[in-house]
Amino acid sequence: MTVTIVGAQLGDEGKGGIVDLFGDAADVVARYQGGDNAGHTVVHQGEEYKLSLVPSGAIRGKVGVLGNGCVVNPRTLFDELDTLRDRGLDPDVRVAERAHVILPYHRVLDGIEEEVKSETDDEVGTTGRGIGPTYEDKAGRRGVRVGDLLDSDVLRDRLEYVVPQKRALVEDVYGLDVADLDDPDAFDVDALFEEFREFGRRFEDDDMTVVAGEFLTAASEEGQNVMLEGAQGTLIDIDHGNYPYVTSSNPTAGGAAVGTGLSPGLVGGGEIIGIVKGYLTRVGSGPLPTELGGVVGDTPGYEEQGEGDDEELATYIREEGGEYGTVTGRPRRVGWLDMPMLRHATRVSGFTGLAINHLDVLAGLDEVKVGHTYTLDGEEMHTIPSTTEQWQACEATFRTFDGWDDGDWAAIAEEGYEALPENAQAYVEYIEDELDTPAYAIGVGPNRDEAIVRQRPF
Numbered sequence: 001m002t003v004t005i006v007g008a009q010l011g012d013e014g015k016g017g018i019v020d021l022f023g024d025a026a027d028v029v030a031r032y033q034g035g036d037n038a039g040h041t042v043v044h045q046g047e048e049y050k051l052s053l054v055p056s057g058a059i060r061g062k063v064g065v066l067g068n069g070c071v072v073n074p075r076t077l078f079d080e081l082d083t084l085r086d087r088g089l090d091p092d093v094r095v096a097e098r099a100h101v102i103l104p105y106h107r108v109l110d111g112i113e114e115e116v117k118s119e120t121d122d123e124v125g126t127t128g129r130g131i132g133p134t135y136e137d138k139a140g141r142r143g144v145r146v147g148d149l150l151d152s153d154v155l156r157d158r159l160e161y162v163v164p165q166k167r168a169l170v171e172d173v174y175g176l177d178v179a180d181l182d183d184p185d186a187f188d189v190d191a192l193f194e195e196f197r198e199f200g201r202r203f204e205d206d207d208m209t210v211v212a213g214e215f216l217t218a219a220s221e222e223g224q225n226v227m228l229e230g231a232q233g234t235l236i237d238i239d240h241g242n243y244p245y246v247t248s249s250n251p252t253a254g255g256a257a258v259g260t261g262l263s264p265g266l267v268g269g270g271e272i273i274g275i276v277k278g279y280l281t282r283v284g285s286g287p288l289p290t291e292l293g294g295v296v297g298d299t300p301g302y303e304e305q306g307e308g309d310d311e312e313l314a315t316y317i318r319e320e321g322g323e324y325g326t327v328t329g330r331p332r333r334v335g336w337l338d339m340p341m342l343r344h345a346t347r348v349s350g351f352t353g354l355a356i357n358h359l360d361v362l363a364g365l366d367e368v369k370v371g372h373t374y375t376l377d378g379e380e381m382h383t384i385p386s387t388t389e390q391w392q393a394c395e396a397t398f399r400t401f402d403g404w405d406d407g408d409w410a411a412i413a414e415e416g417y418e419a420l421p422e423n424a425q426a427y428v429e430y431i432e433d434e435l436d437t438p439a440y441a442i443g444v445g446p447n448r449d450e451a452i453v454r455q456r457p458f
C-alpha cells in the first residue's frame with residue numbers, strides 16, 4: 001500500500017519527522033515533487049541530519065526514490081550523499097530518468113528574476129535554488145532530464161539548443177553581461193557538458209537511475225510499503241496555492257501520482273496524511289491573515305520591526321519553534337493556525353488522517369488563538385478565496401483556546417493521548433472536528449519519541 005505525506009499549510013509543518021515516524025514500516029520512500037528547496041531535519045540516533053534533496057527515509061535504510069516530478073540538482077544530490085557516507089550511513093537513493101535536472105543557469109536566472117521583481121516589491125522570496133526556471137523549461141519542452149545525462153550525444157544536443165537561449169535571456173532581456181556574473185560557466189556549453197556528463201557517469205556507475213513508475217509499481221505489487229513524501233505545502237502548490245507566491249510544483253496529493261508514475265487509484269487507495277503545524281509559518285511573501293507581527297522584507301507592507309504584543313509573541317514562537325529556514329536560514333513569518341487554509345487543504349488532498357505537530361511550542365501561553373473563519377467584503381468565508389488579492393483582503397475571525405502548560409513531552413508521548421494536557425486535547429479535537437479527519441499523531445517535540453501515536457497508517 002501507499003501512504004502519502006502532504007504539507008497542509010505553507011511548508012515546514014514537520015513532515016520529515018512524520019515520514020520518519022510512520023516510515024519505519026515503509027520499504028521505499030519516494031519524493032514526487034520539488035528539489036533542493038525542501039529542507040527537512042531528521043534526528044536519528046541522537047544525530048541531526050539536515051537534508052534538502054535526499055528523501056528523509058534514506059537515512060533509516062529505506063530505499064529512497066526521487067520521482068519524475070522532482071527537479072534534481074546533481075551537485076546537491078552527490079554532496080548530500082557524500083556527507084551522509086562520511087557520517088557512516090549508506091543511503092540507497094534512486095533517481096527517475098524522467099526527472100528534470102537543475103542546471104547552474106537555472107539558479108542564476110532564479111536570482112536575476114527575483115532581483116528584477118524586487119524593484120517593484122513583487123519578488124516571491126524563492127529559495128534561489130533554480131526550481132521555478134527548471135520547471136519552466138520542463139513545461140517549455142527544453143529541459144534536460146536525468147536520462148539525458150547518460151548519453152553524451154543527447155546531452156550535448158540539449159545543451160547546444162538551450163544554453164544560447166539562456167544567454168540571450170540574460171543579455172537581451174535582462175541587459176546583463178554573462179561575463180560579469182558570479183558563475184559565467186553556467187552559460188558555457190562545454191563546461192556544462194563536462195560537469196553534467198560526469199554526473200551522468202556517476203549515476204550509471206552507482207546504478208542509481210530508474211523508471212520510477214515501474215520501480216514503484218513493482219514494489220507495491222510485491223506487497224512492499226511505499227511512502228510518498230511531499231515537500232513544501234498545499235498553499236504553495238502551483239495550482240492550489242497562493243499564486244504567484246508559490247513553488248512551481250504540486251505538493252498536494254494529486255502530485256503524488258503524476259510525480260511518481262504510480263496510478264491515481266493506487267495512491268488514492270492508500271492513506272493520505274495531512275501534516276499540520278499547531279500554528280503557522282511562512283517563508284517569503286504573500287498573504288497570511290492570521291500573522292502575528294511580521295518580518296521586514298517578507299510581510300507585505302511591513303516596513304519596520306514593531307514592538308507590540310503580537311511582535312513579541314511572534315518572536316517567542318519563532319525562537320521556541322526554531323522557525324528559521326532549513327535551506328536559507330531566513331526567519332519565518334509566524335501566525336496562528338488558519339482553519340480556512342486547512343479546510344482547503346483537506347478538500348484538495350482528501351486527507352484520511354492528520355498529524356498535528358509542535359503543540360509543545362505553544363505550551364506556556366495563556367491562550368492560543370485560531371483563525372476560525374475569514375471575513376471578506378462583509379461575508380463570512382470558511383475557506384480561502386482563489387486570488388491572492390482577495391486573500392490579502394481577508395480578515396481572520398479568531399477563536400480563543402485556553403493555553404496548556406509545558407511538560408515532560410517524551411513521558412506524555414509514551415503514556416499516550418490521555419496524558420496530553422486537557423486544553424491541548426480540546427485544541428486537537430477542534431481541529432479534527434472542523435476537518436472531519438482523525439489525528440493519527442500529535443507531535444510534542446523534535447525527537448521521534450516525542451510524538452503521540454494514535455494510529456499507524458501502514
Ligand code: IMP
Binds near residue numbers: 124128236
Ligand atoms: P522556490 O520553491 O524556491 O521557487 O520558492 C517559491 C516559494 O516557495 C517561496 O515563497 C519559498 O519560500 C517557498 N518554499 C519553497 N520551498 C519551501 C519549503 O521547503 N518550505 C517552505 N517554503 C518553501
